[in-house]
Amino acid sequence: MSMKERILLLYNLNKIDNELNELISLRGDIPAKIEDLSSEKNQLDERTNELRGELDEINSIENKVQAENDELLKKIEKNDNLLRSGSVKSNKEYNALAKEIEDASTKIKENEKSALEDNTDRKNTIDNELKLIAGQLEEVNVELNQNLKELEDLTTQTGEEEKELQTQKDDLLKKIEPEDIAHYNRIANVKFGEAVAVVRKGSCLGCYSSIPPQKAIEIRTADKIFTCESCGRILIAEELITA
Numbered sequence: 001m002s003m004k005e006r007i008l009l010l011y012n013l014n015k016i017d018n019e020l021n022e023l024i025s026l027r028g029d030i031p032a033k034i035e036d037l038s039s040e041k042n043q044l045d046e047r048t049n050e051l052r053g054e055l056d057e058i059n060s061i062e063n064k065v066q067a068e069n070d071e072l073l074k075k076i077e078k079n080d081n082l083l084r085s086g087s088v089k090s091n092k093e094y095n096a097l098a099k100e101i102e103d104a105s106t107k108i109k110e111n112e113k114s115a116l117e118d119n120t121d122r123k124n125t126i127d128n129e130l131k132l133i134a135g136q137l138e139e140v141n142v143e144l145n146q147n148l149k150e151l152e153d154l155t156t157q158t159g160e161e162e163k164e165l166q167t168q169k170d171d172l173l174k175k176i177e178p179e180d181i182a183h184y185n186r187i188a189n190v191k192f193g194e195a196v197a198v199v200r201k202g203s204c205l206g207c208y209s210s211i212p213p214q215k216a217i218e219i220r221t222a223d224k225i226f227t228c229e230s231c232g233r234i235l236i237a238e239e240l241i242t243a
């Protein structure tokens with residue numbers, strides 16, 4: 001393959017890349033917005049799970065305490081019935097049963113105070129935060145779905161065109177020397193995809209700096225790949241494209 005052909009292939013690659021970039025730029029900041037909203041949603045979901053976990057833990061402690069209190073109440077009732085039945089003969093036995101009732105009542109009160117009352121504030125705080133998060137989540141979801149829909153519409157419109165360009169690009173890449181692709185990519189990465197510039201009337205159209213006449217002739221002859229001394233782009237003489 002002649003050097004001229006190699007340069008022309010790079011020029012064509014650049015043209016396709018420009019069209020692809022234009023299609024992608026139509027999406028604007030939608031992909032970035034989707035990413036932000038998704039991460040916000042994940043954070044809110046995580047916090048929700050955290051709070052629900054804490055709530056479950058509190059509820060399980062409360063249930064345990066409630067079960068213990070139920071047992072104690074049963075015991076009180078049982079002792080109470082015994083005392084009322086008149087079947088208890090000795091004072092010692094009577095006092096023992098009465099003491100059990102007293103201890104059980106004290107324990108029930110303690111349980112209610114420590115486990116049940118202390119948790120009320122925390123549970124309210126959690127409930128409020130959960131409600132707040134639910135509201136935020138709803139807003140985030142609405143916005144996220146809007147953006148996803150918008151992106152989908154745009155992609156539907158441009159998808160066919162993009163696929164066609166990508167096919168053209170893949171075909172083209174197969175014809176280009178690997179070292180030329182590497183060279184092209186190095187420049188494209190720092191020049192926002194503009195790796196090739198046309199030389200017209202002694203100027204680089206990439207950066208509009210002028211090119212010495214002798215070099216301009218060499219670029220037209222295209223015996224090797226020249227790059228612009230001021231912007232670094234691969235140069236191609238306009239005559240080569242229109243020829």
Ligand SMILES: [Zn+2]
Pocket residue numbers: 197204205206207208209228229230231232233
């Ligand atoms: Zn230049």
